[in-house]
Amino acid sequence: MARRILLAVAAPVLAMAIALGVSSLVLIASDNSPLEIYRSMWSFGTQLNSIISMINRAVPYYLAGLAVAIGFKMNLFNIGVEGQYYFAALIAAIVGAAFTLPSVLHVLAILIIAMASGAFLAGIAGVLKATRGVNEVISTIMLNNIVLGGFGAWLLTRARYDDGSGSLQIATKPIAESGRIPNLNGWLEAIGIDVPAGARLTGFLLVAIVVGVIYYLIIWRSRFGFDLRASGMNPWAARSSGVDAKGMVVKAMLLSGGMAGLVGLSSVLVENGRFAGDFQTGIGFTGIAVALVGRNHPVGVALGALLWGFMERSAQRLDLEGVPKEIVVIMQGTIVLSVVVAYEVVRRARAAQQQREVSAQVDDERVADTSVGVPA
Amino acid sequence: MVPGEVHAIVGENGAGKSTLMKILYGMLRPDEGTITVDGTVHEFKTPTDAIDVGIGMVHQHFMLADNFTVLENVVLGAEPRKGLSLDLAEGRRRIREISDTYGLDVDPDELVEDLGVGARQRVEILKVLYRGARILILDEPTAVLVPSEVTELFENLAELKQEGVTILFISHKLDEVLTVADSITVIRGGTTVTTVSPSEVTAQDLAELMVGSDLPTPETRESTVTDRVVLSTKGLEVRAVAGRPLISDVSFDIHAGEILGIAGVEGNGQTELIEAIIGVQELDEGHIELDGVDVTSWPTRRRREEGVGYIPQDRHRHGLLLDAPLWENVALGHQTVAPFTKGPWVDRKGARERTQEVVAAYDVRTPGIEVPAHALSGGNQQKLIVGREMEADAKVLIAAHPTRGVDVGAQAAIWDQLRAARSAGLATLLVSADLEELIGLSDRLLVIYRGRIVAELQPDEVTPEELGSYMTGARSAQEVQ
Numbered sequence: 001m002a003r004r005i006l007l008a009v010a011a012p013v014l015a016m017a018i019a020l021g022v023s024s025l026v027l028i029a030s031d032n033s034p035l036e037i038y039r040s041m042w043s044f045g046t047q048l049n050s051i052i053s054m055i056n057r058a059v060p061y062y063l064a065g066l067a068v069a070i071g072f073k074m075n076l077f078n079i080g081v082e083g084q085y086y087f088a089a090l091i092a093a094i095v096g097a098a099f100t101l102p103s104v105l106h107v108l109a110i111l112i113i114a115m116a117s118g119a120f121l122a123g124i125a126g127v128l129k130a131t132r133g134v135n136e137v138i139s140t141i142m143l144n145n146i147v148l149g150g151f152g153a154w155l156l157t158r159a160r161y162d163d164g165s166g167s168l169q170i171a172t173k174p175i176a177e178s179g180r181i182p183n184l185n186g187w188l189e190a191i192g193i194d195v196p197a198g199a200r201l202t203g204f205l206l207v208a209i210v211v212g213v214i215y216y217l218i219i220w221r222s223r224f225g226f227d228l229r230a231s232g233m234n235p236w237a238a239r240s241s242g243v244d245a246k247g248m249v250v251k252a253m254l255l256s257g258g259m260a261g262l263v264g265l266s267s268v269l270v271e272n273g274r275f276a277g278d279f280q281t282g283i284g285f286t287g288i289a290v291a292l293v294g295r296n297h298p299v300g301v302a303l304g305a306l307l308w309g310f311m312e313r314s315a316q317r318l319d320l321e322g323v324p325k326e327i328v329v330i331m332q333g334t335i336v337l338s339v340v341v342a343y344e345v346v347r348r349a350r351a352a353q354q355q356r357e358v359s360a361q362v363d364d365e366r367v368a369d370t371s372v373g374v375p376a
Numbered sequence: 377m378v379p380g381e382v383h384a385i386v387g388e389n390g391a392g393k394s395t396l397m398k399i400l401y402g403m404l405r406p407d408e409g410t411i412t413v414d415g416t417v418h419e420f421k422t423p424t425d426a427i428d429v430g431i432g433m434v435h436q437h438f439m440l441a442d443n444f445t446v447l448e449n450v451v452l453g454a455e456p457r458k459g460l461s462l463d464l465a466e467g468r469r470r471i472r473e474i475s476d477t478y479g480l481d482v483d484p485d486e487l488v489e490d491l492g493v494g495a496r497q498r499v500e501i502l503k504v505l506y507r508g509a510r511i512l513i514l515d516e517p518t519a520v521l522v523p524s525e526v527t528e529l530f531e532n533l534a535e536l537k538q539e540g541v542t543i544l545f546i547s548h549k550l551d552e553v554l555t556v557a558d559s560i561t562v563i564r565g566g567t568t569v570t571t572v573s574p575s576e577v578t579a580q581d582l583a584e585l586m587v588g589s590d591l592p593t594p595e596t597r598e599s600t601v602t603d604r605v606v607l608s609t610k611g612l613e614v615r616a617v618a619g620r621p622l623i624s625d626v627s628f629d630i631h632a633g634e635i636l637g638i639a640g641v642e643g644n645g646q647t648e649l650i651e652a653i654i655g656v657q658e659l660d661e662g663h664i665e666l667d668g669v670d671v672t673s674w675p676t677r678r679r680r681e682e683g684v685g686y687i688p689q690d691r692h693r694h695g696l697l698l699d700a701p702l703w704e705n706v707a708l709g710h711q712t713v714a715p716f717t718k719g720p721w722v723d724r725k726g727a728r729e730r731t732q733e734v735v736a737a738y739d740v741r742t743p744g745i746e747v748p749a750h751a752l753s754g755g756n757q758q759k760l761i762v763g764r765e766m767e768a769d770a771k772v773l774i775a776a777h778p779t780r781g782v783d784v785g786a787q788a789a790i791w792d793q794l795r796a797a798r799s800a801g802l803a804t805l806l807v808s809a810d811l812e813e814l815i816g817l818s819d820r821l822l823v824i825y826r827g828r829i830v831a832e833l834q835p836d837e838v839t840p841e842e843l844g845s846y847m848t849g850a851r852s853a854q855e856v857q
Contacts (some may be wrong), residue, residue: 196498226704226722233697239656240686241692241709242677354751357743
């Protein structure tokens with residue numbers, strides 16, 4: 001058991017080490033002291049308001065990571081998380097502002113609308129693949145372009161709401177209080193943590209945790225998850241075992257898109273209460289990196305998302321040190337590359353080890369078998 | 377090995393034959409030891425290094441592009457050039473030359489898809505000779521051939537030998553080894569047991585050297601066939617995209633307690649037939665009935681839930697999740713029924729208990745049920761698959777090559793289990809390339825040729841040679857009875 005955990009941790013640790021090494025080289029090449037910079041990043045990144053900021057950043061990354069991971073689990077590459085979460089957040093903000101309900105119900109209704117919108121967009125790619133054999137990478141990229149390149153802007157201008165403040169920011173109508181999720185500062189205060197001024201811990205953290213648990217149960221514990229993982233590991237064997245391959249593609253894409261639909265809601269429901277023109281994009285692509293680093297496991301993806309949040313937060317410190325903060329992008333890139341390589345190295349080491357163990361066991365038995373009949 | 381010798385390597389599965397070959401062909405590097413060719417010690421880092429010193433490998437599974445001609449296949453990767461352009465004329469000339477020298481009878485301009493299995497194998501051999509090989513490694517070359525083709529292959533080998541080509545012949549068919557080899561090396565548990573000359577030993581001796589036990593025979597005893605039809609197919613037809621039928625008018629009944637054998641050279645529609653019964657291949661014509669109920673429109677899952685067991689022909693591709701633990705593999709194909717499921721959830725406890733039973737009862741050698749399937753040897757993987765299907769209370773078992781690639785001991789065990797299930801009333805469709813297995817186990821034999829059932833034979837009256845002549849289309853159904 002201890003050995004298994006060691007092997008599981010070996011790859012990400014190795015990858016981090018390589019990433020630190022490469023970044024250090026870059027820093028040295030640009031006449032900076034890596035140790036100094038890391039120390040400064042660390043001390044800034046571990047302050048309480050940095051930690052809160054890290055978690056706030058990590059929540060959407062986590063959801064995006066899980067959305068991508070569902071696809072990965074059956075060898076589908078949903079690059080369209082990017083477009084799906086943008087589309088879903090926009091639709092949810094527009095529809096959610098158009099009605100009111102008692103508070104919890106209103107929030108739930110908006111979550112469902114967002115998931116349905118994300119699932120709809122991803123489902124197009126799923127149906128295209130199942131019926132026409134269109135590669136999901138191509139179709140989701142195209143759908144991204146449709147949403148981000150035109151449809152989203154068109155819809156946002158159509159839904160533009162003038163709040164009378166004279167702001168130049170294009171935004172949708174604010175969602176009523178009943179449809180918003182409060183921040184968790186109250187909870188932090190309740191357990192005796194003094195929240196620094198201006199810091200707010202997103203209430204969407206709770207949604208992310210619940211979604212993580214549901215993801216685990218669906219993928220690892222349910223019959224559906226078994227079929228899904230079987231399809232990913234060996235589509236032919238899965239088919240012979242009775243899995244409906246085409247149906248599975250559509251279901252997996254719907255699920256992935258539904259998950260993607262939640263990504264943007266931390267911004268809409270907690271931080272801003274509406275969808276604004278400065279809505280953060282690019283989280284879908286970060287999700288791919290986070291899913292890779294976290295090996296599609298709910299805990300791993302969470303760690304990956306937190307790592308990304310930490311790096312981006314602590315990068316803000318770099319400007320003060322006179323170092324371009326893009327160094328963090330180099331680190332992130334190196335981590336993803338080295339993680340992929342390191343996992344493969346560890347996977348092979350593990351496979352070889354297991355084979356040795358099994359044959360050692362079988363040989364022992366064989367020796368035991370023959371020793372009965374053969375006099376020494 | 378000396379030049380112009382046919383040297384056979386025999387050993388049961390997991391004895392290290394494949395590993396040895398991979399080392400000789402540069403696909404694996406030895407931890408210890410050296411390889412000496414013509415007095416020089418060589419270290420092969422890649423297959424290219426092995427090819428450079430004249431070692432060529434003919435794989436068990438052909439690596440040919442069907443829609444290319446023989447010429448194109450042979451020169452692929454070693455193209456003769458004239459300036460920047462491909463010199464096909466030169467390639468054609470050299471292929472003719474090699475073909476004539478060794479009596480391979482290969483026409484460079486024929487399309488590979490038009491060739492039979494034996495001819496394809498000759499193309500494979502020509503391919504390595506074209507690359508200058510003087511030492512040929514043949515990996516189980518007879519596994520895919522019918523008896524008459526085996527004879528032809530042996531004639532080719534004799535010619536190659538005369539021309540000074542050295543042949544390393546890997547096989548587990550002992551009588552063939554005794555016919556063709558000049559010397560035989562037996563390996564067991566990764567080490568050489570002994571090297572013998574075929575004149576000194578019998579097949580029985582070799583088997584004992586290989587496993588230390590007697591050769592099993594697949595003979596079934598008294599008939600347990602009942603008159604209750606369990607699986608019935610009526611006029612099955614599957615057409616290729618182009619409209620050419622892959623199987624056509626296939627009709628048969630299998631009764632409870634009966635093993636129906638399907639004999640045929642691979643690629644004559646067996647795969648389509650099996651897949652149509654399992655439900656992963658759509659039918660263009662015909663009906664399938666299970667226990668008198670028309671199941672033609674049922675999806676695979678429902679058929680499997682209603683008792684269609686399946687031992688696939690390619691266990692890695694169709695039977696296992698190699699990266700998943702054994703207990704998930706035992707659940708595979710039965711994941712929607714007890715004891716593998718509880719409501720919408722996987723019943724991990726039930727699945728693990730069942731896996732323990734399968735591992736114990738079917739002698740799957742493994743340190744535990746949490747190890748991934750890829751860690752097991754081929755024979756143990758097969759035992760696991762057989763065990764999972766046997767324990768699942770199937771009404772019909774589709775067994776495709778149930779003992780392919782497993783060692784003699786496991787083969788005997790699997791035969792015993794098939795027989796036991798048959799007397800318990802299981803209806804079995806046995807598709808196999810091993811004629812002895814077919815004749816020994818089946819209650820009735822159908823021969824499939826170009827997608828049609830061309831003969832029905834009684835296994836106790838037919839010889840492997842006769843069966844082979846039906847399988848190659850040399851004899852037709854009219855001559856029967």
